[in-house]
Amino acid sequence: MTSTMELTKENFDQTVSENSFVVIDFWAEWCGPCRQFAPVYEKTAEANPDLVFAKVDTEAQPELAQAFEIQSIPTLMIVRDQVAVFAQPGALPEAVFTDVLRQARELDMDEVRKSIAEEKQGEKQGGEQSV
Secondary structure (H helix, E strand, O other): OOOEEEOOOOOHHHHHHHOOEEEEEEEOOOOHHHHHHHHHHHHHHHHOOOOEEEEEEOOOOHHHHHHOOOOOOOEEEEEEOOEEEEEEEOOOOHHHHHHHHHHHHHOOHHHHHHHHHHHHHHHHHHHHHOO
8 A cells, every 4th residue: 555645736735735744756657766766755655654745747747747847857845834845856865855854844834934925025025126
C-alpha cells in the first residue's frame, strides 16, 4: 500500500485547504531522477504518517504544473496552511529531505504570513511609485 496520494486539478484545492501540511512531488514517468527519488519519497512518507504526501504527474496534470511554474522535475514543494513554504527542483537525498521537513515543521506560520503580507505591501507601494 502506498502512503502517498495522487493530486489532480480536481482534488488539489480541497487537499491543500483541508490539510495543514502537504508535501508535493511533481514528477513524470519518463523522468529518471524522478524514478530514483520515488523510493526516498515513499520511505519519508511512511516515516511521517501525520503529514499528507502527494504526487503530481506533470504529464497527466499539465495545468497544475503550469500553475506552479514547474520548470524541471522532480520538484518538491511543501505547503503549510495553504502557503508554499518550500519549492525546489531536484531529487533530494533522504537526509536532506528529512531535514527540510524538520525545518518546515518548525516554521512559525504567523511569522511567514506576516512576512508575506509585508512583501505584498512593499510590492504595492513599489508599484505605485513607479507609475
